[in-house]
Amino acid sequence: MSLITDAPDKPTLYKQIRQDIERRILTGEWPPGHRIPFEHQLMVRYGCSRMTVNKALSELAQADLIERRRRAGSFVRRPQHLSAVLKIADIRAEITALGRAYGYELINRRLRAATAADRIRLGVKKAGKVVAIACRHSADGMPFAVEDRLIDLSSVPDAATADFANEPPGSWLLHHVPWTEAEHTISAIVADDRTAAALDIAVGAPCLVIDRYTWRSARTITAVRLLYPGDTHRLVARFKGG
Amino acid sequence: MSLITDAPDKPTLYKQIRQDIERRILTGEWPPGHRIPFEHQLMVRYGCSRMTVNKALSELAQADLIERRRRAGSFVRRPQHLSAVLKIADIRAEITALGRAYGYELINRRLRAATAADRIRLGVKKAGKVVAIACRHSADGMPFAVEDRLIDLSSVPDAATADFANEPPGSWLLHHVPWTEAEHTISAIVADDRTAAALDIAVGAPCLVIDRYTWRSARTITAVRLLYPGDTHRLVARFKGG
DNA sequence: TTGACTTATATGTCTAGACATATAATCGTG
DNA sequence: CACGATTATATGTCTAGACATATAAGTCAA
Structure with missing residues (x-):
C-alpha cells in the first residue's frame, strides 16, 4: 500500500x-x-x-x-525511531490496484440532528446536522470492508444532497472537500454479530479497525470507522530510514 | 504515537x-x-x-x-491519497513517553541453525545461524506487548553474544545495527491460549499484530512479530495533507 | 572553579547574474 | 488539416560573492 x-x-x-x-x-x-x-x-x-x-x-x-x-x-543523526509512510489509499483505488473488481453498496444513509454521541465523535460542541452513512466495499464480490461514517453538515453542506448510492462517501469527500489534517487510529476488535454478518465472517473473528478523523483548518469534516477482516487484510508500510 | x-x-x-x-x-x-x-x-x-x-x-x-x-x-497538485507518517517508536520509548514504568522480561533465547521456517521468515536462502528471542514488555507492571523475534546472525554476528536478559533486542539492534529499509505489516488476530497467558487477556480477545522486517542494504537483519492487546492499544498516525 | 564576556567560525540566507534544458506554442510545409 | 521544425519561455542548476546569526571555544575576572 x-x-x-x-x-x-x-x-x-x-x-x-x-x-x-x-x-x-x-x-x-x-x-x-x-x-x-x-x-x-x-x-x-x-x-x-x-x-x-x-x-x-x-x-x-x-x-x-x-x-x-x-x-x-x-x-x-542517530537512527530515527522507526517511522513509516503509511499510505491508506481510497478503498476503491486500493482494490483496483490489487487487480480485483470493486463493488460498493450503500446500507444506510440518514440525515439527522447531531446526537450527543455524534457531537462527541466529531468533537464539536454546537448542535447541528449530520449525515450518518453505513456502507460496504467489496472486492470480486467478497466483502472487503464495512464503513460507518459521520459527516458534519456545518462543514460540508453539500453532503446533504450528495447521492451516496453510487459513489462511496470517501471518494466523494476526497473530490469535493480539501482536507488539511487527519488522524488515523488503528486497533483490533472481534466481530460482533452485526459486523460478522456484514463482512461474512464468523462472530468472534478478528477485525482490523481504522478510525479516521479529518479536519479542514481545525474544523471537523468527517469521522469514519472502517472494519476489515483481520486475518485476510493487512496494512503494509514500507520505508527507508537511517 | x-x-x-x-x-x-x-x-x-x-x-x-x-x-x-x-x-x-x-x-x-x-x-x-x-x-x-x-x-x-x-x-x-x-x-x-x-x-x-x-x-x-x-x-x-x-x-x-x-x-x-x-x-x-x-x-x-490534486489532493494526495491519504498518507500518514506512522511513527512506531521503540517500545521502551513509547511506554516512557506515556509516563508509565517500563518493564522488560526475557522469556526465551535460543541460538540455532536456521530451520526451513526461519529461512522463509527471514527471506534468506542459504543455511546459517539465527537467534530466536521471545520476550515481554510491560507498562506499570501490566503486560504491554509480547515480542517474537528472529535475528540473522550472518548479518549481525554480534547478536550471538549479546545479552538480551536486560536489554530488549529492539533497543540493542537500534543502537548496534544501522538499518536502511524496513516493512511493517499490521493485522489483527484473536489470542490463542499462549498469547492470552502472556498478555494476561482472555483467549479469543482481539490482538493487534505488527510484523516488522528490517534490512540493511538488501540484507535481512531481523524479523519481529509484536502482539498488543487490541482493545487497549492503539496506533495513532496524525498528519497533514493537501 | 565558576561565571561572564569576547571572538572565531560554520551555517543560514540572499543577490544578480549565467547557461542548460525541457516543452508549450508557433510557424511552415505537404 | 496533420505533422514536423523552430522558437520562446519557465524552470533547473550553478557561481562568486555578501552579510547575518548562532554558538563552540577561548579569555578573563571573581
Whole structure:
C-alpha cells in the first residue's frame, strides 16, 4: 500500500553530492554522530561553489538524515525511531490496484440532528446536522470492508444532497472537500454479530479497525470507522530510514 | 504515537513565501490544478531575487504540494491519497513517553541453525545461524506487548553474544545495527491460549499484530512479530495533507 | 572553579547574474 | 488539416560573492 521510491534522476552535481553522502551514511561508513566535512571542504572536494554544497546538505537535513548546527558543523543523526509512510489509499483505488473488481453498496444513509454521541465523535460542541452513512466495499464480490461514517453538515453542506448510492462517501469527500489534517487510529476488535454478518465472517473473528478523523483548518469534516477482516487484510508500510 | 509539528521558525523571506503559498493551497484559495505565479512574478511581488523564490517553490515541490513543469509553470497538485507518517517508536520509548514504568522480561533465547521456517521468515536462502528471542514488555507492571523475534546472525554476528536478559533486542539492534529499509505489516488476530497467558487477556480477545522486517542494504537483519492487546492499544498516525 | 564576556567560525540566507534544458506554442510545409 | 521544425519561455542548476546569526571555544575576572 505504500512505497517510497527514489526516482532515477539526471545526476546533477548537487544530487551527486547528496547521494554520495547518503550512501556513506546508509552503509554505516559514517556512523551516527559522525561529523560531515564542512561546506568549505566539500566545495573543494567537489570543485563547486558553497551554494551547491549547501543545497545538497539542506536536503539531507530536511530528510532528517543529518543535523546541522551553526558553528559546529553537520552531523549524521542517530537512527530515527522507526517511522513509516503509511499510505491508506481510497478503498476503491486500493482494490483496483490489487487487480480485483470493486463493488460498493450503500446500507444506510440518514440525515439527522447531531446526537450527543455524534457531537462527541466529531468533537464539536454546537448542535447541528449530520449525515450518518453505513456502507460496504467489496472486492470480486467478497466483502472487503464495512464503513460507518459521520459527516458534519456545518462543514460540508453539500453532503446533504450528495447521492451516496453510487459513489462511496470517501471518494466523494476526497473530490469535493480539501482536507488539511487527519488522524488515523488503528486497533483490533472481534466481530460482533452485526459486523460478522456484514463482512461474512464468523462472530468472534478478528477485525482490523481504522478510525479516521479529518479536519479542514481545525474544523471537523468527517469521522469514519472502517472494519476489515483481520486475518485476510493487512496494512503494509514500507520505508527507508537511517 | 506520532505527530508532525511545524516548528515556529524565524520568518526568513523564503519561508514566508513558502508558507504564504502553502496557506493559499490548504485553504482552497488556490485549488488543485491552479497555476502558481511564475518565479519572475513572485520575485517582483516579494521584492527578492529568483533564487529566493526558487528555494521556496523547490521545498513545496519536495513536499508534493505543487508540481513544477518546465516552460509551463508550477501547479497545485490534486489532493494526495491519504498518507500518514506512522511513527512506531521503540517500545521502551513509547511506554516512557506515556509516563508509565517500563518493564522488560526475557522469556526465551535460543541460538540455532536456521530451520526451513526461519529461512522463509527471514527471506534468506542459504543455511546459517539465527537467534530466536521471545520476550515481554510491560507498562506499570501490566503486560504491554509480547515480542517474537528472529535475528540473522550472518548479518549481525554480534547478536550471538549479546545479552538480551536486560536489554530488549529492539533497543540493542537500534543502537548496534544501522538499518536502511524496513516493512511493517499490521493485522489483527484473536489470542490463542499462549498469547492470552502472556498478555494476561482472555483467549479469543482481539490482538493487534505488527510484523516488522528490517534490512540493511538488501540484507535481512531481523524479523519481529509484536502482539498488543487490541482493545487497549492503539496506533495513532496524525498528519497533514493537501 | 565558576561565571561572564569576547571572538572565531560554520551555517543560514540572499543577490544578480549565467547557461542548460525541457516543452508549450508557433510557424511552415505537404 | 496533420505533422514536423523552430522558437520562446519557465524552470533547473550553478557561481562568486555578501552579510547575518548562532554558538563552540577561548579569555578573563571573581
